[in-house]
Structures are given as structure tokens and as C-alpha cells.
Amino acid sequence: MSIEVLEVLKKTFADPGRQVKEWKQDTGGKAIGFLLTEVPEELIHAAGFFPFGICGGRARLEQAEAHLQSWACSYVRKGLAMAINGELDFLDGIIVPLTCDSTRLLPGIWKHNKPLPYMDSYRLPKQVERPSAKKYLFKELERIKYNLSAYRGKEITDEELKQSIRLYNSNRGLLRKLYNIHEHNPEAISNKDLYTVLGASMVIEREKLNRYLSELVATLEEQTKPPAGKKKTKLYISGTFINPPEVLDYLDESGGTVVGDDLKNGYRYIQDDVEEAGISPLESLVNRQLKKKPFAGYDVPSAPRRYNLVKASQQKKAQGVLFLHLKYCEPENYDYYDNLQALEQAGIPSMRIETEFGDTSLGQLQTRIHAFMEMVGGESNV
Amino acid sequence: MSEKKTFKTAARMKEIMQEYYAKGAAAKEKRIPVAWVTAIFPVELLYAAGIFPYYPENFGALASARKVADKLSRYAEAKGYAHDLCGYARCGIGDAYAEEHPVGEILKPDVTFCCNTQCGSLSKWFEVASRFYNVPYFLLDAPQILDQPEELATGYYVDQLKEMIAFLEEITGKPFDYDRLLEVLHLSNETCRLWNEILDTAAMKPAPFGFFDACFHMAPIVTMRGTREAVEYYQALKEEVDERIKEGKYAIPNERFKIYFDHIPLWPKLRWFSELFASHNSLVAVSQYTHSWAYSFDLERPLESLAENYTEEFVNRSFEHRLQLKMNFFRKYGVDGFVLFSNRSCKPTSLGLYDKRSVLSERTGLPGVVFDADMSDLRFFSEAQILARLEPFFEQLASSQ
Numbered sequence: 091m092s093i094e095v096l097e098v099l100k101k102t103f104a105d106p107g108r109q110v111k112e113w114k115q116d117t118g119g120k121a122i123g124f125l126l127t128e129v130p131e132e133l134i135h136a137a138g139f140f141p142f143g144i145c146g147g148r149a150r151l152e153q154a155e156a157h158l159q160s161w162a163c164s165y166v167r168k169g170l171a172m173a174i175n176g177e178l179d180f181l182d183g184i185i186v187p188l189t190c191d192s193t194r195l196l197p198g199i200w201k202h203n204k205p206l207p208y209m210d211s212y213r214l215p216k217q218v219e220r221p222s223a224k225k226y227l228f229k230e231l232e233r234i235k236y237n238l239s240a241y242r243g244k245e246i247t248d249e250e251l252k253q254s255i256r257l258y259n260s261n262r263g264l265l266r267k268l269y270n271i272h273e274h275n276p277e278a279i280s281n282k283d284l285y286t287v288l289g290a291s292m293v294i295e296r297e298k299l300n301r302y303l304s305e306l307v308a309t310l311e312e313q314t315k316p317p318a319g320k321k322k323t324k325l326y327i328s329g330t331f332i333n334p335p336e337v338l339d340y341l342d343e344s345g346g347t348v349v350g351d352d353l354k355n356g357y358r359y360i361q362d363d364v365e366e367a368g369i370s371p372l373e374s375l376v377n378r379q380l381k382k383k384p385f386a387g388y389d390v391p392s393a394p395r396r397y398n399l400v401k402a403s404q405q406k407k408a409q410g411v412l413f414l415h416l417k418y419c420e421p422e423n424y425d426y427y428d429n430l431q432a433l434e435q436a437g438i439p440s441m442r443i444e445t446e447f448g449d450t451s452l453g454q455l456q457t458r459i460h461a462f463m464e465m466v467g468g469e470s471n472v
Numbered sequence: 473m474s475e476k477k478t479f480k481t482a483a484r485m486k487e488i489m490q491e492y493y494a495k496g497a498a499a500k501e502k503r504i505p506v507a508w509v510t511a512i513f514p515v516e517l518l519y520a521a522g523i524f525p526y527y528p529e530n531f532g533a534l535a536s537a538r539k540v541a542d543k544l545s546r547y548a549e550a551k552g553y554a555h556d557l558c559g560y561a562r563c564g565i566g567d568a569y570a571e572e573h574p575v576g577e578i579l580k581p582d583v584t585f586c587c588n589t590q591c592g593s594l595s596k597w598f599e600v601a602s603r604f605y606n607v608p609y610f611l612l613d614a615p616q617i618l619d620q621p622e623e624l625a626t627g628y629y630v631d632q633l634k635e636m637i638a639f640l641e642e643i644t645g646k647p648f649d650y651d652r653l654l655e656v657l658h659l660s661n662e663t664c665r666l667w668n669e670i671l672d673t674a675a676m677k678p679a680p681f682g683f684f685d686a687c688f689h690m691a692p693i694v695t696m697r698g699t700r701e702a703v704e705y706y707q708a709l710k711e712e713v714d715e716r717i718k719e720g721k722y723a724i725p726n727e728r729f730k731i732y733f734d735h736i737p738l739w740p741k742l743r744w745f746s747e748l749f750a751s752h753n754s755l756v757a758v759s760q761y762t763h764s765w766a767y768s769f770d771l772e773r774p775l776e777s778l779a780e781n782y783t784e785e786f787v788n789r790s791f792e793h794r795l796q797l798k799m800n801f802f803r804k805y806g807v808d809g810f811v812l813f814s815n816r817s818c819k820p821t822s823l824g825l826y827d828k829r830s831v832l833s834e835r836t837g838l839p840g841v842v843f844d845a846d847m848s849d850l851r852f853f854s855e856a857q858i859l860a861r862l863e864p865f866f867e868q869l870a871s872s873q
Contacts (some may be wrong), residue, residue, distance in 0.1 A: 159827050159844070161556055183756055191592045195823035198791025202827050213615035215628075216588060216595060222631035223613075229624050230615070329660055342510055387592075389599045420819075424596035427551045428603050442552070468719060 093309050095302045096283060101270035106147065110140050113179050113295055120182040122208060122238075126197075126292075126331075126354040128187040128387075129212050130375045132229060132364065133325045135296060136246045136254040141173040142181060143292025145355050146333065151448050157199055161376060163418045183208025183241065185234070190421050208241045216388040217344060218380045227376045232238040234374065250379060251371040255364045255447050257296055264303035265360040271310050273325040273406070276322050276347035278310050282338040284348070288304035289355055311456040316363035319332055322347035323467030326408035328399055328429065329357050330386070330416045337414065340456045346462040349406040352385060352399070353414070374383065380446075386421035395425060396432035403438050410466030412459075481709045482688065489691055495578045499524040505643055508581040508598060511694050512589045512764065512785050513612070513779045514633065516660055519642040519698040520653040526579045527695045528601070529594075531567070532560025536739035540574040545849060547571075558849025559817040561597035568604055580749035581645060583638075584608050589614040589788045591820045610639055614783045619793075621784055629779035650774075656698040657769040657777075657797040663697040664711045664767045666706035674712055674757040678727035683756035684746035685723060687737045693765045698815040728753035729869050732801055732810040735761040735821040736847045742857075752866040758805045759798060760786050763822075787820050795828060795835075802836055809869045811862070817847045839868040850872050 098214050102109055110121050121140040124131065134141040149171035151164060157174075158167050172178050178469060183206050188194045197211050211228055215223040239245045272284045279287075287306070291299055310368055323346045331354055332338065341348065351357045365374040381397050384390040403411055411433055413424045426442065441462040443455065483753060499506050509515055509525045518525045535541050541559050544566035549555055553565055567578045586598040586606060595611055602609035612632050615625045637648045670689075673681045689709060696702035716722070731749065733756045744836050749756050763783055770777040801807065809833060812825045829842045843861040846852035 157813055157814075159826070160821060162819065162823055188616055191819035194592070194821065195819060197826060199824050202791060202831070207618055211616065211618060213618075215615075216592075216613045217611045217632075220632070220635050222628060222635055225631060226613075226615075226624070227622055228626035229628075233624060384594075388595065388611075391602075394603075418554075418556060420554075423552075423554045423557060424561075424593075424600055427553060428600065430552065 093306060095253065095306045095309075096279075096287070099287050099294070099302060099306075100283070101382065102294050103286045106142075106289075107177065107180055109294050109298075113181060114139055120241075121180055122183040122185060123164075123178060123181040125183045125187060126194060128189060128214050128379065128382075129185050129361050130234070130379070132254040132258050132371075132375065133231070133235055133238055133246065133249060134185070135201060135258070136251040137242045138239070139182075139242070140218040140295065140333075143355075144169050144172070144178065144184075145289065145331070146447050147172040147175075147177050149177050149448075152448075157194075157203055161414050161418050162192045162195075163190075163296050164448060165419075166196045168201060168447040168457075170196065170203070170420065173200060181206060183210070185210045185212055187212040187214060188216070189385075190419075192195040192418075203217055204382075208237075210237055214379060216304070217240065218382075218388070219392060219457075221389060224376060224380060228373065230321075231372055231375055238396040245317040250370055255366060255374065257300060259363045259366065261291065261296060261300055261303060262363055264300070264307050267307050268303070268310070269357065269360070271307070272347070273349045278313065280338075280464040281341045281346070281348050282335065285332050285335065285338055285356065289360060292355070292359070299429070302314055305311075320345060323410070323463055324349045324408045324464070325463075326399075326403040326406060326411045327353060327356065327414055328411055329414035330351060330419050330422055331447075332414065333416070333447055334450050334452070334455075336452055337445075337455065337459065344460045344466060346459075346463050349408055350402050352383070352402070358383075358385065386419070386425050389425070396429045399429055400432050400436045404436065407439065409442040410462065411438055412462065413440060415442060415444050417446045419446045478707065479685070479689070481712050483706070484705060484708060484817075485689065485691065485750075486712075488696070488705055491601055491701070492696060493576075493579075496524055497843075500507055500580075506579055508584040508601065509592060510586050510594045510598070512782060512787075513585060513587040513678065514782050515768075516653060516656045516778065517633065517636060518585070518647075519656045520642055520649055522646075523640065525585075525850045526581065528564045528578060528597070529560045530562040530691060531578050532558075532848060533739055535563040535567075536560075536577045537742065538575055539576060539740040539850060541740065541848035542851050543572075543574060544570060545551070549794070554838045555849070555851070556816060558591075558593040558597065559846055561593055561600075562595060563848065565600060565604075568601075572640070578741055580605055581607050582669040585610050585611065585612070587614055587782060587814070588610040589752070589777055589783055589785050590785070591818065593819075595801065600654055610636060612636065614788055617784060617793075619788050619790060620800060621780065626776065626779040629783050630775050633775050633778060653774055654771050657771055657774055659700060659703055659716040660698045660767060661769055663699075663702045663706055664765055665692060665708050666703065667693045668766050670706065670710055671758070671762060673717065674755070676721075677730070677806065679730075679755055679757060680713050680720040680722055682723040683733055683743060684737070684749075684761050686759075686762040687742060690762055690765075697765065697767075724750040724753070724755050726753045728758040729808040730755055730799065731806055732757070732805070732807045733759040733823065734798070734810070734812040736815055736818060737758055737761075738813070738845055738853065740848070740849055740850050741853065747860070752869070754809075754869065756811070757807065758782070758801050759795075760801065763801070791824055791828075793835070794824075798828070798832060799836060801836065802832075807838065808872065809838050809865065811865065812840065812842040813847075814842050814844045816852055817843065817845050837873060839865060
């Protein structure tokens with residue numbers, strides 16, 4: 091089955107810089123990049139800039155080795171390597187969410203080696219349950235809004251922000267629908283295609299994305315017929331990133347289907363909408379951040395991450411959990427043992443795989459995923 | 473630091489540290505709550521509330537200095553904690569699971585308090601500990617200072633200090649004693665003043681005191697600032713340093729060069745490094761690390777002042793600001809060269825050092841070098857590799873004069 095818009099989105103994902111460069115040429119506008127995934131992109135969009143999600147590219151990690159130790163995670167090394175490689179030259183600016191020590195140190199190193207006209211950090215609070223967090227975050231978002239406004243030379247109005255929120259909510263809603271279609275009928279859209287669309291959604295003009303997604307979802311909903319063939323093995327993926335994308339091929343070919351995840355370039359990117367009615371749009375952005383599920387960046391004592399993991403896996407009837415961790419990602423590693431214990435107590439099998447952007451042995455990865463699928467599914471199409 | 477040069481005060485330190493640990497053990501019996509805290513934390517509030525503060529980082533440094541970090545770490549690694557996490561955290565987590573406790577058992581907390589000015593590793597470690605010991609976790613969140621200090625960050629921190637005080641009142645069942653806080657802050661000011669006066673003597677040429685001495689004498693400034701014992705300790709040490717100046721006793725026999733060192737020392741190799749530098753007539757005079765405890769609290773505005781002091785540490789500042797701080801130290805101490813330790817255990821002090829080395833040399837004309845190792849774990853220590861870095865540096869130093 092070939093759906094035209096799906097092909098367009100696949101092409102976008104394969105060459106992430108293409109659309110933004112065309113857009114800049116057509117409109118004379120500016121592009122602001124961001125590292126995944128907490129950055130309130132709606133603010134970038136409301137200022138009329140092209141929000142560009144940085145998540146892997148062609149540059150080799152060695153291109154960052156004179157600037158970042160090999161034991162910094164490969165996501166930040168890859169980002170810096172891409173910048174040094176000239177692969178991100180279309181960016182006028184960047185916003186880095188300070189979620190961990192590596193992201194906290196990256197902006198200074200980036201600025202030193204590849205300064206951009208607009209550079210900012212998003213200092214999300216690491217405790218979200220006390221009243222101080224809300225008051226602080228409001229001011230922090232005001233600061234970012236002010237900086238973006240100053241860079242544009244015109245204040246971002248509430249109306250502009252509300253419009254961007256509406257568009258983003260709509261895109262997220264459509265992506266969640268797509269996720270849902272995949273969950274219930276994996277034949278309609280494969281693991282690989284689902285996450286390819288998610289990846290593309292971060293590097294495409296968001297108005298265009300909305301049209302493409304509407305068409306894609308409508309087409310898939312029309313086409314939906316009862317799932318054929320063997321029953322798929324349901325998996326939940328926990329960790330940082332879907333990386334490398336071949337992981338999804340290995341799941342597809344071994345009869346696995348992803349029914350949930352907590353990844354930065356996965357469900358965490360589309361999970362939470364921003365309230366549209368009532369309060370000020372900036373306050374809505376604050377509330378969205380504070381109600382987000384805890385992740386490796388911080389835990390929430392009253393609703394710990396490990397219980398969310400068990401609950402989500404059970405709700406989705408996942409037969410196993412695949413931990414997909416980035417090597418040297420300290421926050422994920424600190425959480426791992428307790429996450430594992432919680433899953434074991436709930437009787438959910440799991441496997442942990444460590445990968446790096448641009449440096450993972452694919453053969454071994456394939457073998458391990460196939461073996462795990464066989465173990466949790468009890469049957470395999472391999 | 474050779475044996476005959478050991479400070480007399482060192483014996484006193486052993487005593488007061490033993491007394492401190494004994495207090496920790498007794499706290500449990502006396503039903504005084506034991507709180508885990510981080511090194512850069514407004515511990516003054518805990519002392520004022522009558523809670524015993526315990527420093528797991530100090531436990532990690534001790535285990536590292538005794539060369540057992542890898543042993544303890546292996547217990548953590550067996551559970552799936554990676555060997556590239558912070559070495560202190562691996563010691564702490566490892567000890568919780570260990571069957572043997574080569575440096576004594578880590579003190580179990582009744583509550584954990586963390587401030588993330590230093591890093592995100594501590595907050596993750598303390599989250600782990602709070603789950604393991606099943607005790608409450610309280611984070612003082614310190615947003616990075618992007619450029620100049622701003623009300624946004626300090627105001628947030630003050631709000632959190634108030635939340636923390638309410639939490640302390642809940643734990644102790646007593647109203648918070650603000651008068652006692654002022655007394656504690658005064659003692660902290662005194663401790664920090666003395667400590668920094670001692671550190672400053674490293675600028676004399678030759679100097680009676682250097683970085684490796686500071687590493688040896690820093691436990692009380694980290695763990696006991698805010699107490700009378702710490703003030704008395706550094707008074708005694710200051711007197712002894714002053715005596716040495718009068719008697720012409722110096723930190724190394726033949727000081728020719730002064731070196732700046734970033735940041736934390738390699739605890740299990742402290743002696744090896746101090747002898748290596750001394751053999752090249754080089755005194756490691758100064759490090760941002762030992763200068764971290766340079767607080768000065770304004771008793772007229774205690775909470776605001778606590779917030780400023782504890783959020784504005786070097787490690788929470790920008791790339792450029794940290795370069796400026798280093799160059800200030802270079803000038804103040806008349807440094808001839810600098811050595812930067814890229815410490816696998818500590819991303820916030822290490823990431824960026826590769827670029828900073830060349831920037832610092834360009835801006836100051838001083839020779840400098842970066843080497844990689846781990847502050848705790850000898851599995852990441854290669855004497856040959858480090859010497860391959862440091863020997864050319866020493867040659868450069870010698871030829872620069």
C-alpha cells in the first residue's frame with residue numbers, strides 16, 4: 091500500500107533539512123532549532139519562526155571529539171558534530187532544554203564553536219509538585235517569549251500564541267490518532283512508518299504537516315479492515331530515543347508492534363496538549379509542562395516513573411518492555427534498576443539495549459531483538 | 473605532602489571527623505533525624521533545625537581515597553548501574569547492596585535533601601536512595617545562571633527555601649528557629665573566611681600551603697560549616713600555616729612554578745600527583761574546586777543571601793563566566809601553567825574543558841594541558857597516558873622561564 095502523503099513524510103524524514111531550507115528561501119523567514127523534547131515549540135512557532143527538531147543526521151561523531159568527551163551522550167555529540175559539519179547552517183538559532191548535565195553544558199560549547207544569532211536554554215523545573223515550580227516556570231517562559239519577541243523585533247501576541255497552540259494541539263491529536271491506528275491495526279501502518287511520521291513532524295512546516303496528517307489519518311481510517319495474518323506481539327518501549335531507526339525494522343520483521351513508549355522522539359513528543367480555553371496561553375504552556383509524566387530528567391514522588399511504566403504497559407497489554415537506552419545517558423541509567431524491579435514485580439519481561447547515535451552494531455542489535463521477540467511472543471515471523 | 477610535613481592539625485581533623493561520624497550514629501538513637509545532603513547545599517537551615525546532615529559525597533570521596541571505589545561500584549554495577557556514572561554515586565549505591573563495607577556503612581537517611589547547583593547526577597542518585605531507603609526526597613532546584621545572576625533564579629530558590637523550612641517544621645514538629653539560623657550563618661561565614669584566608673596563602677612565593685593540602689583539610693568546610701568545631705579547626709590550621717610562614721616551611725621543597733588545577737582531585741592518587749608535581753618543582757596552588765566554599769552570608773537578608781551563595785557557584789555558571797573565574801585565579805595566584813582534569817565521574821566540571829584549554833592558552837599565553845581519568849575509580853587510571861600528557865607540559869613550563 092502506498093499512500094502519497096506517507097511517501098512525502100518519509101522523504102522529509104530522510105532529508106530533514108530540505109523542507110526548512112525551501113521554506114526559508116520562499117518566505118525569507120528564520121529557523122530556530124531545538125533539542126528534544128521539552129521545549130515549548132509553540133512559542134517559536136508563534137513568533138513566526140520555523141521550529142526544527144534536531145535528532146540525528148549524517149555527521150560523524152568524531153567531528154565533535156575535539157570538543158566533547160566520548161563519554162558525553164551521543165545525542166549531544168551528534169548535535170554538535172552536525173553543527174560543526176555545517177549540516178545545521180540553515181538554523182538562525184537554537185533552544186536547548188537543560189534536562190541533564192550534558193545538555194546543561196552543551197550550549198556554551200556550541201556557542202564557542204558555532205555561534206548562532208539566537209541562542210537560549212530552557213530551564214525547566216526539576217521539581218514540579220510544589221507551588222514554587224509554577225511561579226518560576228511562568229517567569230521562565232515569559233523570559234523565553236520575551237527573547238523570541240526581541241529577536242523578531244515584535245512582541246508575540248496572545249492571539250498568535252493561541253493560534254500556534256491550536257495548530258500544535260491539532261497536530262498532536264492527529265499523531266495520537268495515527269499511533270492509535272497503529273496500536274489496533276499494525277497492518278495499517280508499520281512501526282517504522284509510525285515513527286518516521288513522528289520524526290518528520292519535527293522538521294516540517296507545521297501547517298503543511300496538519301494537512302498531510304489529516305489526509306493520512308482519513309485515508310488509513312477508510313482503509314481499515316480487520317487485521318490479517320498472525321497476531322502481533324505487543325511491546326512497550328522505554329528510554330530516550332528510537333535510535334537507530336533499524337530497531338523498528340527488526341520489530342516489524344519479527345512480528346512485534348509498539349503499543350506505547352515514553353521516548354523523546356516518540357509518544358512523549360505528542361502526549362500532552364495545551365489547554366486552549368480560559369487562562370492565558372502562557373499559563374497553559376506552564377500547566378502542560380508541569381502535568382507531563384516524569385521522565386529520566388526527574389521523578390515525581392507522588393506518581394513515580396516506574397509505576398507509570400508498569401501501568402502504561404499493563405493498560406496497553408504489552409507482552410514485554412524494550413528499554414532503549416543511549417550509552418552514557420546517566421539519568422536513564424539511574425532509573426533503570428528501579429524500573430526493572432517494578433516490571434519484574436508486575437511479571438512483565440524486559441530487555442535493555444544500549445545504542446549510540448551513529449555507532450551501533452546493527453547485526454547484533456537485530457539478533458538480540460529477534461531473540462527477545464521470540465521470548466515474549468512465543469512465536470516469531472523470523 | 474611528605475610525612476614530615478604533615479600538619480599537626482591533621483590529627484585534630486581525624487578527631488573531629490570521628491566525632492562527627494559518632495554524632496551521626498548517635499543521632500539515630502537520640503531520634504534526631506538524619507538527612508542526606510549535597511556538598512553545595514544550604515546546610516545552615518538543617519543545623520538551625522537541629523537535624524543531622526550527612527554527606528554521601530564525603531563517603532564517596534573517602535572510599536575513593538582508600539582505593540575501594542571499584543569494589544563498592546561493582547555491587548552497584550551488578551544491579552545494572554553503569555560504571556560510567558558518578559563515582560561517588562556508585563560508591564553510595566554500591567555500599568547499600570554490599571556485603572562488606574570497607575569504609576564503614578553509609579549512614580541511612582531519614583530524609584534526603586538535594587540541591588542540583590552542582591549537577592544532575594546528585595539528584596538522580598538521591599532519587600535512587602529515597603526509593604531504596606523509602607524516605608522523602610526534597611530537591612532545591614537551582615536553574616543554571618545563563619549570564620548574570622537574575623531575580624528569576626534567586627527568587628525561585630528563596631521560594632523553595634521557604635517550602636523547605638515548612639517541610640523542616642513538619643519533620644521536627646517545631647517552629648523554625650530564625651535566631652538560631654543567624655548564629656549558624658555567622659559560624660559559616662567565619663569558617664569560610666578562615667578557609668579562604670588559608671587558601672590564599674598559596675599565592676605567596678614560596679607558599680606554605682597548596683591544593684593537595686587543601687584537599688586533605690577540606691572535609692570540615694564541606695561537612696561542618698555552620699558549627700563551632702569547624703571554626704575552631706580552621707583557626708588552628710590558620711595559626712599553623714602562619715607559623716610555617718614565620719619559620720619558612722613551605723608546601724614543597726623547591727617551588728619554582730605555580731599551577732592551577734581543575735577541579736576535583738583524583739582521590740586514590742592524591743599522593744602520586746602531589747609527588748609528581750613536587751618533583752617538577754611545581755606547586756599546585758589553586759583550584760576552583762577547593763574555592764567553592766567561599767560563602768559570605770548577609771545576616772540582614774538570610775534567605776536571599778543563602779539563595780545567591782548557593783546558586784551562583786562556578787559550576788552553575790556559563791562557559792564564558794567560568795573562563796573568567798579561572799583567569800581571575802591565574803592572576804591572583806600568579807600561576808605559570810594550568811592542568812585540567814577531564815573527570816569521567818563529573819560532566820559539569822569536565823565538559824567544555826577541551827575548548828577551554830586552548831582558549832585559556834590563547835588569552836593568557838600560559839601552557840596548559842587536559843588529561844582524562846576518574847576521580848574515584850582506578851579502572852580508568854592510566855599512569856602512562858597521564859604522564860604522556862603531563863611530561864611535555866612540565867617541559868614547556870621549564871622552558872617558559
